[in-house]
Amino acid sequence: MSQRIPVQQIDPKVTAKAPSSFGKSIVTRSYQGMFRNIRLYSTAALLALFFLTVWFEWEGRQAVLWDLAGGKFYIFGATFWPQDLILLSALLIICAFGLFFLTVLAGRIWCGYSCPQSVWTWIFLRIEHLTEGERHQRIKLDAAPWSWQKILRRTAKHSLWLIVSAVTALTFVGYFTPIRELSLDLLNFSVGGLSLFWLAFFTSATYISAGWLREQVCLHMCPYSRFQSVMFDDSTLLVSYDAQRGENRGARKKASDPKALNLGDCIDCTLCVQVCPTGIDIRDGLQLACISCGACVDVCNDVMQQMGYAPNLISYTSERALAGQSTQWLRPRLLGYAATLILMLGGLYWGLDSRSLVSLDVSKDRLMFRENNAGQIENMYLLKIINKTQTSQEYQISMQGSDSLSLSAPNKVHLSAGEIATVAVTVSQLDTAAGGVTPLTFTVASTSQANISSSSSSNFTAPLVR
Ligand code: SF4
Numbered sequence: 001m002s003q004r005i006p007v008q009q010i011d012p013k014v015t016a017k018a019p020s021s022f023g024k025s026i027v028t029r030s031y032q033g034m035f036r037n038i039r040l041y042s043t044a045a046l047l048a049l050f051f052l053t054v055w056f057e058w059e060g061r062q063a064v065l066w067d068l069a070g071g072k073f074y075i076f077g078a079t080f081w082p083q084d085l086i087l088l089s090a091l092l093i094i095c096a097f098g099l100f101f102l103t104v105l106a107g108r109i110w111c112g113y114s115c116p117q118s119v120w121t122w123i124f125l126r127i128e129h130l131t132e133g134e135r136h137q138r139i140k141l142d143a144a145p146w147s148w149q150k151i152l153r154r155t156a157k158h159s160l161w162l163i164v165s166a167v168t169a170l171t172f173v174g175y176f177t178p179i180r181e182l183s184l185d186l187l188n189f190s191v192g193g194l195s196l197f198w199l200a201f202f203t204s205a206t207y208i209s210a211g212w213l214r215e216q217v218c219l220h221m222c223p224y225s226r227f228q229s230v231m232f233d234d235s236t237l238l239v240s241y242d243a244q245r246g247e248n249r250g251a252r253k254k255a256s257d258p259k260a261l262n263l264g265d266c267i268d269c270t271l272c273v274q275v276c277p278t279g280i281d282i283r284d285g286l287q288l289a290c291i292s293c294g295a296c297v298d299v300c301n302d303v304m305q306q307m308g309y310a311p312n313l314i315s316y317t318s319e320r321a322l323a324g325q326s327t328q329w330l331r332p333r334l335l336g337y338a339a340t341l342i343l344m345l346g347g348l349y350w351g352l353d354s355r356s357l358v359s360l361d362v363s364k365d366r367l368m369f370r371e372n373n374a375g376q377i378e379n380m381y382l383l384k385i386i387n388k389t390q391t392s393q394e395y396q397i398s399m400q401g402s403d404s405l406s407l408s409a410p411n412k413v414h415l416s417a418g419e420i421a422t423v424a425v426t427v428s429q430l431d432t433a434a435g436g437v438t439p440l441t442f443t444v445a446s447t448s449q450a451n452i453s454s455s456s457s458s459n460f461t462a463p464l465v466r
């Protein structure tokens, strides 16, 4: 459990370490507060979604599964095919716009609250706290020579990190390979080579990223952190220290009058630095490394409360608010992103709603035409039909074009869920009709569900002179 930090126990001499570089670790301390709780509940919900969804069943198969071998993506009652990739691309673009909107509104709030790198780092930090103790104990343990106690604590920490990493990898791979079979294979030591490779890869990636690299990913590897600062404006909510109110900073007795001591509200306890997962001092001003997690806001508010001062010496605020002006909520850039998002969401909804649940591809035979036994000109076609529903369907094939053309095709075509069939059909022309090229359209329609049909165009070719 994180605990409230009594002001009396704050030792200004235990200053936080500077932002780490590779090889140096940031040792954060635990704390409590409103933003921590928001993060706790929101990440708990996201983690539950990630870890549990993969186990849901839907009509006898995994509810959410990206079947790479079969080229299909199942999401509950819907099946998406490679032809629907445009919808997935649209969804990714919408997510990107959602991120841009959030960034203009509240800076790197995504990083601090929802980014998997941050979420898994918080989990690993929690394990570190459980196995090695509070910040000062961990600093002491780091500096201590190797002993049985140190070996045991380190072993416990790394074992738990590896277990979390392995469960994360199994869950992630389980979205691409049926997780129940994969888990059974794991228990029976019969996992295939490819699955084993990806399990090992994602276990290592999680262990290294959340256990060792941590803030280095945010600082040096994440492309989003490179460009997000150019999206900020003077009304973007960022975690900021109110220097006018806080300076001059300095230690004092709780009962003393800061004004008489020529001090501002910052008691220079450095707790805001000690809780910071990226190891920065927000009192130095806005910094690229700040992931807007609100940890310093929580801990400083706690200090302000204990000192009997007003809250929000550090807060989510805008440059305008810090300059004494009001934050502009309805500003063109934000409204532009919101309008684009709404339009794109509407487009995606329309795309999903109008998505055909049967696919039809027509390919004309390379032989332009032939004459049949009745002396009529005949063209041959191959119709590739995909049943995109999750139930068996019976289809009727029809052809629209010219009255002089007649279709010869199977009466009904039965396809089970997800089945693909190639059907050969011929179209013949009355011998009195004119030659040349006649456009035509083939249609396949479900005999049981009127809304399931698909059409595809082609043409009929006949010699000009017979
Ligand atoms: S800003 Fe707040 S938490 Fe940070 S040193 Fe000053 S009083 Fe302490």
Ligand code: SF4
Residues within 6 Å of the ligand: 239, 272, 275, 276, 277, 278, 279, 280, 281, 282, 289, 290, 291, 292, 293, 294, 295, 296, 297
């Ligand atoms: S400065 Fe504050 S909000 Fe920014 S990363 Fe550090 S603790 Fe989080």
